[in-house]
Amino acid sequence: MCQSHAYxxxxxxxxxxxxxxxxxxxxxxxxxxxxxxxxxQKEIKARIKELQLTEHRILLEKS
Amino acid sequence: MCQSHAYxxxxxxxxxxxxxxxxxxxxxxxxxxxxxxxxxQKEIKARIKELQLTEHRILLEKS
Structure with a gap:
């Protein structure tokens, strides 16, 4: 299970x-x-700030 | 092990x-x-094209 959570x-x-x-x-x-x-599916007005794959975290910030 | 390979x-x-x-x-x-x-570390002139986390794949394209 390698899906990550997006924040x-x-x-x-x-x-x-x-x-x-x-x-x-x-x-x-x-x-x-x-x-x-x-x-x-979810579409969000944002861009990628950082991926922390080892911690299963996708960090987004408003674009 | 949830690291992905970048292409x-x-x-x-x-x-x-x-x-x-x-x-x-x-x-x-x-x-x-x-x-x-x-x-x-590696720095590459590119942007993210798609993340396929289930397949452990990070797809980049030239920016």
């Missing part, structure tokens, strides 16, 4: 969980499309 | 392995910084 990181460092168990991530213009392990 | 995808779809077992990935301007599981 939106606010300017003050606060993290909000956006999606658990992300299977696929695709940047699309100024949004990010997240696809979960059961095919559920 | 650079050419316009013709050809994939070149950039780094195995990527632990951390950070976008930095028009480059991507990859950090491996032993702390080794």
């Amino acid at each position: 939106l990181v606010e300017a003050n460092g606060e993290e909000t969980l956006v999606m658990e168990d992300v299977s696929v991530l695709k940047p699309k213009g100024d949004t990010i499309v997240l696809i979960g392990m059961f095919g559920e | 650079l995808v050419e316009a013709n779809g050809e994939e070149t392995l950039v780094m195995e077992d990527v632990s951390v990935l950070k976008p930095k301007g028009d480059t991507i910084v990859l950090i491996g599981m032993f702390g080794e």
Whole structure:
């Protein structure tokens, strides 16, 4: 199980969980499309801040 | 072991392995910084094309 959880990181460092168990991530213009392990999709106006794969964390920030 | 391998995808779809077992990935301007599981670093002029976490694949494209 190597899916990661995606968090939106606010300017003050606060993290909000956006999606658990992300299977696929695709940047699309100024949004990010997240696809979960059961095919559920979420599109969020954000960009990738950092991937911490060992900790299973995808950190996003508002774009 | 949830590190992924990073590949650079050419316009013709050809994939070149950039780094195995990527632990951390950070976008930095028009480059991507990859950090491996032993702390080794590589900076590449690219952007993220797609993450396929279930397949442990990070796909990059030239920026």
